[in-house]
Amino acid sequence: MVSISQFNCWERIEIGIKNVIIVAVSKGIDKKVGMEKLILVGQQQPLDINPTASALLLIQYIRDEARRFAIITASRQRRGKAKQKSSPDGINSLDSKRRQQLLKQFRGSQGIFRVGVEALCSIEGISRPLAQCIYDTFHHQDDT
Numbered sequence: 001m002v003s004i005s006q007f008n009c010w011e012r013i014e015i016g017i018k019n020v021i022i023v024a025v026s027k028g029i030d031k032k033v034g035m036e037k038l039i040l041v042g043q044q045q046p047l048d049i050n051p052t053a054s055a056l057l058l059i060q061y062i063r064d065e066a067r068r069f070a071i072i073t074a075s076r077q078r079r080g081k082a083k084q085k086s087s088p089d090g091i092n093s094l095d096s097k098r099r100q101q102l103l104k105q106f107r108g109s110q111g112i113f114r115v116g117v118e119a120l121c122s123i124e125g126i127s128r129p130l131a132q133c134i135y136d137t138f139h140h141q142d143d144t
Contacts, residue, residue, distance in 0.1 A: 025063045036060060091137055098125050102134070113138045 026037040026046070036056065037046035049056050094102075101123050106112045112120075112134070120131035 023059070025059055033060075091134060093130055093133065098123065101125070109138075 022041045024039045024041075026039060028035045028037055035051065036059070038049055038056075038059065039046050091099075102112055102120070103109070105123055106115055106119075117128070117131045117135045120126055120134050121128055126134070
């Protein structure tokens with residue numbers, strides 16, 4: 001069934017849209033196709049609907065597409081964050097020459113990620129503070 005705490009949140013959200021019926025789709029306990037339950041905001045009991053009804057098929061399709069879209073969007077965001085974290089391009093005090101030296105010496109961003117501050121200092125023109133900045137950029141843990 002639908003998590004009542006999640007579903008009841010809709011009753012507390014003011015979205016400024018009037019005359020809209022909000023329906024939750026629950027796959028049910030067994031999660032079998034055709035056994036979905038429809039629950040309206042403000043009602044505790046699910047709607048009785050024929051498993052072969054075309055309206056239910058449409059709702060299932062919309063649910064599946066919404067989930068697919070959410071998964072694709074989340075995946076793109078994760079990839080974008082990972083790419084941003086694993087690139088020396090975002091380090092302002094690192095010029096293109098030193099950036100290229102780092103990438104060449106450590107064979108790419110993954111190599112830079114694997115080394116410590118001392119190894120970064122071994123590159124000509126990279127001071128200890130800059131090496132620490134590079135290391136911190138690649139290992140920053142502000143989100144998961």
